[in-house]
Amino acid sequence: MSTTTAQRTGFGAVLWDYLTTVDHKKIGILYLISGGFFFLIGGLEAMAIRIQLIKPENDFVSAGFYNEILTMHGTTMIFLAAMPLIFALMNAVVPLQIGARDVAFPFLNSLGFWLFLFGGLLLNASWFLGGAPDAGWTAYAPLSTTSPGHGVDFYILGLQISGAGTLIAGINFLVTIVNMRAPGMTYMRLPLFTWTTFVVSALILFAFPALTVGLFLLMFDRLFGSGFFNANMGGNSVIWEHLFWIFGHPEVYILILPAFGVFSEVLPTFAKKRLFGYTAMVFATVLIGFLGFMVWAHHMFTVGLGPAANSIFAVATMAIAVPTGIKIFNWLFTLWGGNIQINSAMLWSLSFIPTFTLGGMTGVMLAAAAADYQYHDTYFVVAHFHYVIVGGVVFGIFAGLHYWWPRMFGKILNETLGKITFWTFFIGFHLTFFIQHFLGLMGMPRRYWVFLADQGLDTGNFISTIGAFLMAVGTIVFLINVIVTTSKGEKVSGDPWDGRTLEWAIPNPTPHYNFKQTPLVRGLDALWVEKTEGRKEMTPAEPLDDIHMPNASILPFIMSLGLFIAGFGFIYQIDNISWLLAVFIGMGITLGAMFVRSVKDDLGHHIHKEDLDKGAGL
Amino acid sequence: MSHDTLNPEVMPSEPEKATLEGKNKFLGFWFFLGGETVLFASLFGTYLALRNSNNGGPTSEELFGLELVFVMTMLLLTSSLTSVYAMYHMKNNDFRKMQIWLGITVALGLGFLGFEIYEFYHYIHHYEFTFRSSAFGSAFYTLVGFHGGHVLFGLLWIITIMARNAKRGLNLYNAPKFYIASLYWHFIDVVWVFIFTVVYLMGVI
């Protein structure tokens, strides 16, 4: 069956292949393309913000439109760009790093992707349907409950659908890492990227339900007349803030921990040394994940929770600096005395260390509850979270893409263009955001449409905008790099970096079934262990045999499409009750597809061992 | 060929975990329940924060009657035991008895759902206590309704896999499906224990 689809080519066949694929490698590519697409949209929104703020009292965009842009910039970058790009790396790498042929739930993996994509499309459809959400990415009530039009409704339904996809992806990775490890791959031999994926998936599991509930309550208030956040009905808007941040703080660790994982792979590879303090790194990862759930109210210091609550959350927040510091030192010690090779992946990783440390320092400053009354809602906060999210997550994604591009696409990204991207983006980033610390300390509030002249804010904002343009140039060069590499790049071997972990033990291109024979893992840095003993390949843990693979399915696409349709129904039924029909049709499609999935046996298929040598599944 | 491996001559004593797919389903579903715990905790927290915000409408003391809730509790608790019986027979490879006990579970669940619908109807028509009456009303119907929705979904799920496999009997492919459906059903009961304690009993004290 797989061979027949492989033989058919042409656009239609490729499209159908990707619509129905349950192969983690292809799903990783899907995540990369759609996450990259949303990253560009979010970037355009960022440019609009910076152009508006290039000079005092600018009128590049109107005030209302500015609110929409800044809301969508935050929402898009967090939920539709950073998260899926990280899932792209996880899908591309984690099953390979643990020596698995696929993830635990290939079908759900595909469902998670399509839910994310349709959620993102629903959210962005708002641009063309009367205006995007305009209540900030945090959507605080009562601003969000009273925002006119349907913008916030699109925010609610879009995030609800893509959030469901994220939860599914999280459970999938948890079970994959627990159950699908190759023989000998004990927990304390898992590569750090896999460890961070594991911890992050647990964070997703416990954080996203709070967002789900928060979004439901907001939806009920806006669309069905309930009174959760409505003080006139006895409601309380602080409930939203708690639910949002019980989710929201772990969310930033969901983003940053995989980036930590990337650096923990890149640095040892290009320093030609094993990761310093592996055990401490694992311990610090788990500890950060654990503490991440006890600090959310540091976003709410100025709400008035009282000195006792503020102190507890302040101390807990500062405590997170300890495991993070452990990590920073371990990376430095990994480099120390290493045979360091500088390339694009390495540049992103090396520059991450000081950049992120700066973001961490301002984080500790913000954690001081009393001082936070000064910083709150100023550009100081904007500078802080861009230092950790861009300087941590985006740098990590770029490092990961450069590092794993040969694994995903068989070619190394062009080094010259890679370095141009790095330097323009890196300089642009610091130009944009370093000055914002001072703008914030001077009292410039975040989210404002305009600022007045001659208050000492003009030059700073101008510099910041120039920096943003440099970042845009860097991004464009990266896109050119992708095109150039794809069309002109040369195919490399399966192990172009002289890698240490299992994903480099596979030939290029990666076969459909990943490993012809499941490898036997004999230590940390499994491939390096073999290399030090003079072998070039992994020792197989099993004789050559038939390989069981899951079947492709269109059902995940249909289920997600159903929810997409139902989403419109929910949004518009408040204007016209006949839109409930769309709810019923959409939910009918989704439940119908679930029913089909439940009653139709899906036993997968086998690639026969005789066919393996003939190149089946390549 | 895969047909044989799913229908061994002698069923293992834990058929739900005999295949890798089964092990994955088992673990994944437990993890999902860990997430559901947070979901319901958020709803409980919201309810606890808003339970006195009746906004001039009926209060929980005026609304709740314990007799109906007691009957509903007994139905759901018993259905938990009957699904334990169903799993007991599944592990003994007695498909017919498993189906019978699952059938009883479904009947009890339907009874519970019927009472719940009657209860909501009663509140709306006799007390004019609705989802839109007050923050308390919103929180009450959301928490209890989410649970009711879970019951409904659980019933549809169990009925589907019962009907689907009625003719085929038990094998290693569907055993994990039955098992996780029963886990789901127990979890629904766990949530209800807190609902009757926190919402109803604490609501009338």
Add this chain to the structure above:
Amino acid sequence: MAENTNSVQNELDYHKKKKKEEMKQQVITFALMIVFTIIAFTMVAAGLDKLFVIPIIVVLAIVQVIFQLYYFMHMSHKGHELPAIMMYGGISVAFLTILTFLVLIWW
């Protein structure tokens, strides 16, 4: 092959016996759960003091849930280490959430 099947059969018989024992335990668990429920409802119906009743019915609920998890859902069996970790993870976050909503919403 036949011999092999035989020994498997013996093992199954052993398991069967063990399961029967366990089933008895489950019924006892169920009886206790019913008793707890009745105690909780009676205490509330009797109109005893609030500060006295609420802690008791909450504890009874928690015990019932432990019964459900460990006996009905077999969390006491081996092979449930990770489910237990994730359940306790969920319960910890749940606890913090509910505590917050009790003390940090109105002031």
